[in-house]
Amino acid sequence: xxxxxxxxxxxxxxxxxxxxxxxxxxxxxxxxxxxxxxxxxxxxxxxxxxxxxxxxxxxxxxxxxxxxxxxxxxxxxxxxxxxxxxxxxxxxxxxxxxxxxxxxxxxxxxxxxxxxxxxxxxxxxxxxxxxxxxxxxxxxxxxxxxxxxxxxxxxxxxxxxxxxxxxxxxxxxxxxxxxxxxxxxxxxxxxxxxxxxxxxxxxxxxxxxxxxxxxxxxxxxxxxxxxxxxxxxxxxxxxxxxxxxxxxxxxxxxxxxxxxxxxxxxxxxxxxxxxxxxxxxxxxxxxxxxxxxxxxxxxxxxxxxxxxxxxxxxxxxxxxxxxxxxxxxxxxxxxxxxxxxxxxxxxxxxxxxxxxxxxxxxxxxxxxxxxxxxxxxxxxxxxxxxxxxxxxxx
Amino acid sequence: xxxxxxxxxxxxxxxxxxxxxxxxxxxxxxxxxxxxxxxxxxxxxxxxxxxxxxxxxxxxxxxxxxxxxxxxxxxxxxxxxxxxxxxxxxxxxxxxxxxxxxxxxxxxxxxxxxxxxxxxxxxxxxxxxxxxxxxxxxxxxxxxxxxxxxxxxxxxxxxxxxxxxxxxxxxxxxxxxxxxxxxxxxxxxxxxxxxxxxxxxxxxxxxxxxxxxxxxxxxxxxxxxxxxxxxxxxxxxxxxxxxxxxxxxxxxxxxxxxxxxxxxxxxxxxxxxxxxxxxxxxxxxxxxxxxxxxxxxxxxxxxxxxxxxxxxxxxxxxxxxxxxxxxxxxxxxxxxxxxxxxxxxxxxxxxxxxxxxxxxxxxxxxxxxxxxxxxxxxxxxxxxxxxxxxxxxx
Numbered sequence: 090x091x092x093x094x095x096x097x098x099x100x101x102x103x104x105x106x107x108x109x110x111x112x113x114x115x116x117x118x119x120x121x122x123x124x125x126x127x128x129x130x131x132x133x134x135x136x137x138x139x140x141x142x143x144x145x146x147x148x149x150x151x152x153x154x155x156x157x158x159x160x161x162x163x164x165x166x167x168x169x170x171x172x173x174x175x176x177x178x179x180x181x182x183x184x185x186x187x188x189x190x191x192x193x194x195x196x197x198x199x200x201x202x203x204x205x206x207x208x209x210x211x212x213x214x215x216x217x218x219x220x221x222x223x224x225x226x227x228x229x230x231x232x233x234x235x236x237x238x239x240x241x242x243x244x245x246x247x248x249x250x251x252x253x254x255x256x257x258x259x260x261x262x263x264x265x266x267x268x269x270x271x272x273x274x275x276x277x278x279x280x281x282x283x284x285x286x287x288x289x290x291x292x293x294x295x296x297x298x299x300x301x302x303x304x305x306x307x308x309x310x311x312x313x314x315x316x317x318x319x320x321x322x323x324x325x326x327x328x329x330x331x332x333x334x335x336x337x338x339x340x341x342x343x344x345x346x347x348x349x350x351x352x353x354x355x356x357x358x359x360x361x362x363x364x365x366x367x368x369x370x371x372x373x374x375x376x377x378x379x380x381x382x383x384x385x386x387x388x389x390x391x392x393x394x395x396x397x398x399x400x401x402x403x404x405x406x407x408x409x410x411x412x413x414x415x416x417x418x419x420x421x422x423x424x425x426x427x428x429x430x431x432x433x434x435x436x437x438x439x440x441x442x443x444x445x446x447x448x449x450x451x452x453x454x455x456x457x458x459x460x461x462x463x464x465x466x467x468x469x470x471x472x473x474x475x476x477x478x479x480x481x482x483x
Numbered sequence: 484x485x486x487x488x489x490x491x492x493x494x495x496x497x498x499x500x501x502x503x504x505x506x507x508x509x510x511x512x513x514x515x516x517x518x519x520x521x522x523x524x525x526x527x528x529x530x531x532x533x534x535x536x537x538x539x540x541x542x543x544x545x546x547x548x549x550x551x552x553x554x555x556x557x558x559x560x561x562x563x564x565x566x567x568x569x570x571x572x573x574x575x576x577x578x579x580x581x582x583x584x585x586x587x588x589x590x591x592x593x594x595x596x597x598x599x600x601x602x603x604x605x606x607x608x609x610x611x612x613x614x615x616x617x618x619x620x621x622x623x624x625x626x627x628x629x630x631x632x633x634x635x636x637x638x639x640x641x642x643x644x645x646x647x648x649x650x651x652x653x654x655x656x657x658x659x660x661x662x663x664x665x666x667x668x669x670x671x672x673x674x675x676x677x678x679x680x681x682x683x684x685x686x687x688x689x690x691x692x693x694x695x696x697x698x699x700x701x702x703x704x705x706x707x708x709x710x711x712x713x714x715x716x717x718x719x720x721x722x723x724x725x726x727x728x729x730x731x732x733x734x735x736x737x738x739x740x741x742x743x744x745x746x747x748x749x750x751x752x753x754x755x756x757x758x759x760x761x762x763x764x765x766x767x768x769x770x771x772x773x774x775x776x777x778x779x780x781x782x783x784x785x786x787x788x789x790x791x792x793x794x795x796x797x798x799x800x801x802x803x804x805x806x807x808x809x810x811x812x813x814x815x816x817x818x819x820x821x822x823x824x825x826x827x828x829x830x831x832x833x834x835x836x837x838x839x840x841x842x843x844x845x846x847x848x849x850x851x852x853x854x855x856x857x858x859x860x861x862x863x864x865x866x867x868x869x870x871x872x873x874x875x876x877x
Contacts, residue, residue: 116595117595117806117808119687119688119806120518120596120806120808121515121518121595121598121599124514124515131690132688132690132691132707133687133688133690135808136820137820153820154796155706155797158706159690159706159707173796173818174818174819174820175818175819175820176819176820177819194602196601196602196603196606197603198603198604198606198607198610199603200603201510201511201514201515201601201603202514203603204515204601204602204603204604205515205601206601206602207590207598207599207600207602208588208590208598208600208601208602208604208605209590209592209593209594209595209597209598209623210592210598210602211602211605212590212592213592216592293513293527294513294526294527296525296526296527296553297526312549312552312553313526313553402548402567403549412511412513412514414511414514414529424567424568424569425568425569425570425571426530426531426547426568426569426570
C-alpha cells in the first residue's frame with residue numbers, strides 16, 4: 090500500500106539527513122491541509138493531530154478520538170493514539186520519552202509543498218514544546234518533504250502515466266473537434282465533456298483547466314477560455330492536466346489552423362514551433378541526477394533567445410506529482426519568487442514538465458509541454474513528445 | 484456580486500476593529516489555500532500574491548502577471564498589479580506609501596479558518612517588511628476573518644438554505660430505502676448515488692459523508708460506513724452535508740428499526756431521542772447575540788447528564804458556511820483543543836449546528852443535528868427540526 094511505502098521511505102530520508110524526528114502537526118485538514126498528508130493518511134484529520142516519524146523507525150499518530158479507528162485500520166503506524174480533550178499531554182509524553190535532538194516541521198520559505206504548517210499551528214507547537222524545553226530543537230522539514238515528494242515509487246509513476254494516457258487520448262479527440270469558427274470556450278467545453286463522461290478528474294482549477302488560446306491576441310497563460318473564435322492563420326494551444334488515483338498529468342499541445350490557400354505551414358510558424366521542439370529536446374538531453382535546474386532552464390532560455398525570440402516569462406519546467414505544480418526543485422531562472430528552487434540538484438525519480446514558450450508575431454503562441462522522468466543516467470519522456478504541429482485543415 | 488459585497492464588508496470590519504490594513508499573503512493557493520480566499524478572489528492564485536484591504540477603503544491585489552486579468556475582470560479591486568520576477572518591490576512600495584500603523588495577517592492559534600498563512604509565508608513577509616521597518620506592525624487578523632465568515636449576507640444564507648433543502652430531500656428518500664438486512668455501506672451508496680445523479684457536491688470528505696451508524700456496536704462519529712447490517716431494534720443515524728454554490732449544510736437524522744412484534748418505540752429509545760430533541764430546543768431558546776457559546780453548550784450538556792446519560796464527547800454545535808465546520812465562535816465546552824472559541828459572543832448572522840448525542844444502551848446512538856441562524860433577538864431554525872424518530876417498519 091502506497092502510504093506504508095511512503096512512510097518507510099520517510100524513515101530512510103530521516104536517516105539520510107540525520108534528523109531524529111519529523112512531526113506533521115495539523116488540524117481540520119480539509120480546511121488548511123498540509124499538502125504532505127495524502128502520502129501519510131487515508132482520510133482528513135479533524136482535531137489537532139500529530140503524525141510522528143522517527144529515524145529509528147518509530148511511527149505514531151496522535152489524533153482526535155473520532156479519527157483513531159480510520160488510522161488504525163490502515164496498519165501503517167506502530168501506534169495510533171486517540172484523545173478527547175487535547176493533544177498536548179500525549180504529544181509531550183511521547184516526545185519526552187523519545188527525546189529527539191532535532192524535530193523537523195513542515196515550513197519552507199521557498200517551497201509551498203513543504204510549507205504545510207500554518208503560522209498559528211507553529212505558535213501552538215512552540216508553546217507546547219516550550220513546556221518541556223524542546224522548542225529550540227525545531228527545524229524545517231523541507232529536505233524531508235522534498236525528497237518524499239520527488240522520489241517517485243513505481244506505483245506513483247504508474248499513476249502519473251495513467252493520467253498522461255488519458256490526457257493524450259483527449260488531445261487526439263480534440264484535434265478533430267477544432268475548426269475555424271469554434272470559440273476557445275466551445276473547445277474547452279468539448280474537453281470538459283470528454284473528461285466528465287470518462288469520469289476523470291482535472292489536475293487543477295477548471296477555470297483554467299483546460300486552457301485554450303487561439304491566435305495572436307490571446308490573454309496569455311492562466312486565463313480562462315474566451316468567446317474568441319478560431320480563425321485560419323491562428324496558432325492555437327491547449328493546456329490540460331488530469332488526475333488519476335491522486336496523481337497528475339500536465340501537458341500542452343500546439344495546433345496550426347491552415348488558411349484556405351495554404352498547403353504548408355508558413356515558415357515563421359514552422360520556425361517558432363521547431364524552436365520549441367528543439368529547446369525541449371536540448372533540455373532533456375542535459376538532464377540527469379546532480380545537475381541543477383537553473384542550468385537546464387538557462388540552456389533552454391538561451392536557445393530561445395538565440396533564435397530571435399523573447400525569453401519565456403516563467404520557469405522551463407516544474408515537477409509533477411500529486412499536484413500539477415509539485416515539489417521543490419525547479420527548472421527555473423534565478424528570479425526572486427523562485428528563491429533557491431532552481432539550485433536544487435536533480436534526483437532519480439523526479440518527474441518534470443518541459444514547457445518553453447514563444448510568440449510568433451501575427452500568429453499566436455507556440456508552446457509544447459512534455460513530461461520526463463529523471464533516471465539514474467539521464468531523463469526519459471513519459472509523455473509522447475509532440476514533434477509536429479497538429480494541422481487543422483477545415 | 485458576492486466578492487464585492489464581502490470586500491466592502493471587510494472594509495467596515497477593519498474600521499470597527501481599528502485596524503489600518505489587512506494583507507492576505509498566499510501562493511499556489513490550490514496547494515496551501517488560505518481558507519478566506521474564496522470570499523475575495525474568483526480563482527486560485529499561483530505565485531506569491533497579496534490582497535490588501537485598508538480601513539480607508541483602498542483595495543489592491545498584487546499578483547503574478549498571469550493571474551492579473553482574471554482579477555481585473557471581476558472589478559472588485561481598485562487596482563490589480565501584475566509582476567513577473569517578484570512581489571517584494573510592488574508590495575513594499577505600496578505599503579510605504581500607505582504607511583499603515585497596523586497590518587493584520589491571517590494567523591490564529593484557536594481558529595483554523597483564520598489561520599491561512601503558512602509559517603514559511605509568514606517568515607517571508609517578516610523578512611520583506613523588515614526591510615522597511617514595518618515588521619513590528621503585524622498582528623493577527625482573527626477578528627477580521629471571524630467577522631467576515633460569520634456575518635452571513637442574505638445571498639450566503641440563501642445558498643446555505645438551498646444546500647439544506649437538497650439534504651432534507653435526500654433524507655426523505657433514504658428513509659424509504661433503509662430496511663433490515665441492508666448494510667451501512669449500502670445505505671451510504673444509495674445516498675452517494677442520489678447526490679451524484681442530482682449533480683450535487685458533498686460538504687466534506689466522502690469517506691465520512693455520508694456517515695451511517697446502525698445499532699449498539701457502531702464505531703462512533705467520523706468513521707466510514709461498514710458492512711454492518713441494519714437489524715430490528717437498531718437505532719440508526721445518518722450524518723450528511725451538501726455544498727451548493729460553495730456553501731454547506733450539515734445535518735443528522737435518527738431512525739429506529741421496529742422489531743417484528745413492536746408497534747411502538749421502546750420507552751428507553753423514546754426517552755433518549757426525546758432528550759436529544761428537548762436539548763436542542765432548550766439550547767436554541769437561549770441563543771442570541773452577546774451570549775457566549777460555552778453557556779449554550781453547558782445548558783445542553785447539563786440537560787443530557789441530568790437525564791442520566793454521559794455527556795457528548797464533542798461541542799454542542801459549530802458554525803457552518805463555506806465549510807461544514809466553519810468560523811471561530813463555537814458552542815463548546817472549555818476543553819484545551821477548543822481554546823477560547825467557546826467564549827466568543829454570538830452575533831447576528833451566525834449559522835450554527837445543534838447536535839447533542841447520547842447512547843441508548845443496547846440500541847445505538849441517538850443524535851439529531853439541526854441548523855439555526857442567530858437573529859437580532861434570538862435564533863431560528865433554518866433546517867426543518869427533527870422532532871419524531873423516523874420509524875423503519877419493514
